[in-house]
Amino acid sequence: MTRISISRRGFTGSLLAATALSACAVQSEAPAKARVVVIGGGFGGATAAKFLRLEDPGISVTLIEPKSEFQTCPGSNYVLGGLKRMSDITHTYAAMTGRHGVRHVRDMAVAVDPVTRTVRTAGGQSFGYDRLVVSPGIDIRWGAINGYDEAASLRMPHSWQAGPQTVLLRQQLEAMPDGGVVALSIPANPFRCPPGPYERISMIANYLKTTKPRSKILALDSKDAFSKQPLFQDGWAALYPGLIEWVPLGKDGKIVEVVPGEMTLVSEFGQKHKVAVANVIPPQFAGKIARDAGLANEQGWCPVDPFTFESQRHKAIHVIGDASIAGAMPKSGFAASSQAKFVARAIAASINGQPAEAPVYANTCYSLVGPDYGISVADIYRSTAQGIVAVQGAGGVSPRTPPDAPAHRHLEAVYTHGWYASATREIWGS
């Protein structure tokens, strides 16, 4: 008997028990095979909600998400660089609620009771569930950097959740004088989107190069190495010579304090950097609802069964996306969506008394180094009893020296936009 089938049997059994239990749940709804509640309408949650309905329209799916439209972090670096507008990265739930029959509750989930299997919202509603999918993304760890709280983020935006923070940083870049320094403070692992800060550096560099060429970028990093590092650094040398200074942990790159009133960043060993614009990307943890529901560990991330993404803390709750501990998988939108599709399939199979397939996940992270210069990293993952691992030899990164480099980088830039269009259409589109 393999680890997968043992897990599946338990999965099905606990679902049937849950279905019986939920007869006493608070919210009364039209008869359905089973009720699934999804918390969070981002990459993980929106995918799960839609694909649950595609898998089996007999399952009632309630998506709890306060926003009426979702602005994606993918693409937000292009807004900062002036390549895209906010409207280009904004998506609605119209297709999901209209065509796919997902019930969208515009409210914030504030409590989960794993015993009675109910979710309570800020607006005072309660929803019973047979299965709960939790995909609330990340929260900022306010105070992890001394002086960095919500008020400080209005002066030194993190822009790590797309929306007003993205707009604010773009406005600051537009307003800064030519010759100013733009600093980024970059966290240690794990954090949302490992290549994200370096794509951001690239996009800001592209903007400065074309509009404020005497300016500089100071990238202050809490790590000594980063995702796609040689590819990024090759691109910076080719496209933005002398514009970017990257300071690793080993050279006192870690920022431990900010003084927003003086626009100053203070390093671990006391260096003070006074800058024109400061993009502080702080340490993060799982979204509040996941932590409040007791789904997270001491580090603030949620341990899950690698085969089902079912919480290791509470039965019948699946935590996916950035909030989960997904082994070798990065905290990316692609990964969250890949996990969500499998979890939707596994939940539907379980409801219908069918065996689940062995999970295989995928991720590709495209990054633009320049408007016409794309790079990528791709991987395939499988579940083992020890966790989720990358399949050796099944992925890879862009070559450093392809035979026709300009054509290669151009094509990867085209694919970058192609991935975004197809991914967002698959999730929020028809």
Ligand SMILES: Cc1cc2nc3c(=O)[nH]c(=O)nc-3n(C[C@H](O)[C@H](O)[C@H](O)COP(=O)(O)OP(=O)(O)OC[C@H]3O[C@@H](n4cnc5c(N)ncnc54)[C@H](O)[C@@H]3O)c2cc1C
């Ligand atoms: C600058 C940047 C660039 C990126 N680029 C890429 C890229 O190119 N490719 C890629 O694959 N990934 C990229 N990412 C990463 C990607 O954005 C995240 O990994 C992805 O959004 C994670 O999906 P999620 O479902 O976990 O969280 P999210 O997509 O953030 O969704 C969480 C949702 O949950 C809702 N929510 C939170 N709490 C509650 C609650 N209590 N009740 C109800 N709703 C709640 C929120 O409102 C939000 O809508 C990037 C990230 C950044 C910051």
